[in-house]
Amino acid sequence: MRKDIHPTYYPDAKVRCACGNEWTTGSTMPEISAVICSKCHPFYTGQEKIVDTQGRVEKFKKRLEKTTQKASPKKKM
Numbered sequence: 001m002r003k004d005i006h007p008t009y010y011p012d013a014k015v016r017c018a019c020g021n022e023w024t025t026g027s028t029m030p031e032i033s034a035v036i037c038s039k040c041h042p043f044y045t046g047q048e049k050i051v052d053t054q055g056r057v058e059k060f061k062k063r064l065e066k067t068t069q070k071a072s073p074k075k076k077m
Contacts, residue, residue, distance in 0.1 A: 013027035019040035025032075042048040 007028040009026065009028055010030045011026045012024050013030055013032060014022060014024055015027075015032045015034055015037075016022050017034045017037040017040065019037065021037050021039045038044045
């Protein structure tokens with residue numbers, strides 16, 4: 001390998017999120033600032049809200065109910 005072409009690797013790089021969460025990781029940058037992390041992201045915290053503008057969620061739920069009703073076990077003769 002050629003010398004002096006690779007960036008410096010920092011094994012204890014500090015990552016700071018906008019919510020205040022901090023952790024260490026390996027990176028080529030000594031400090032990293034993140035806008036969102038797993039501690040504050042709505043998907044991981046369970047506070048995710050579905051934005052439904054055209055009633056698509058309700059339509060899906062109705063179709064799902066119909067298919068589960070059709071798939072119910074049949075009686076044997």
